[in-house]
Amino acid sequence: TLFEQLGGEAAVTAVTTQFYANIQADATVANFFNGINMADQTSKTASFLCAALGGPKAWGGRNLKEVHANMGVTDAQFTTVIGHLRSALTSAGVAADLVDQTVAVAETVRGDVVTA
Numbered sequence: 001t002l003f004e005q006l007g008g009e010a011a012v013t014a015v016t017t018q019f020y021a022n023i024q025a026d027a028t029v030a031n032f033f034n035g036i037n038m039a040d041q042t043s044k045t046a047s048f049l050c051a052a053l054g055g056p057k058a059w060g061g062r063n064l065k066e067v068h069a070n071m072g073v074t075d076a077q078f079t080t081v082i083g084h085l086r087s088a089l090t091s092a093g094v095a096a097d098l099v100d101q102t103v104a105v106a107e108t109v110r111g112d113v114v115t116a
């Protein structure tokens with residue numbers, strides 16, 4: 001699975017931590033996370049991604065469409081955030097084809113997150 005190829009839960013968690021660091025350093029999208037506990041956020045998103053990438057544990061959290069409703073995320077903002085995931089993967093030394101495949105999995109939630 002992609003989960004195994006990336007190096008399992010520890011590797012996905014490390015990438016997710018860098019992903020949110022990149023987001024928080026980008027003023028065009030950082031504000032969405034004002035007041036959010038980023039340790040929790042990282043652990044939830046890492047769990048979601050592990051499941052989506054074929055890991056052994058099912059996602060036990062909330063439905064992503066309900067979670068992101070009313071946030072007003074635009075298509076362009078989602079694209080920006082996907083770019084931050086791509087750079088987190090690349091800076092972790094993940095091979096380009098595996099980066100592309102992982103990004104493609106994250107892209108599957110675009111329709112649940114974008115509402116504006």
Ligand code: HEM
Pocket residue numbers: 029032033036044045048049061062063064067068071073077078081106109113
């Ligand atoms: C939760 C924003 C993209 C997965 C949240 C929360 C915010 C947020 C503010 C916290 C909601 C709360 O606790 O009240 C955004 C923005 C995005 C984005 C602005 C893009 C522009 C994504 C993507 C994924 C994702 C690409 C998955 C790959 C999650 C998960 C949660 C969450 C798993 C927690 C769900 C739960 O509480 O069970 N998001 N998100 N988000 N987001 Fe996103």
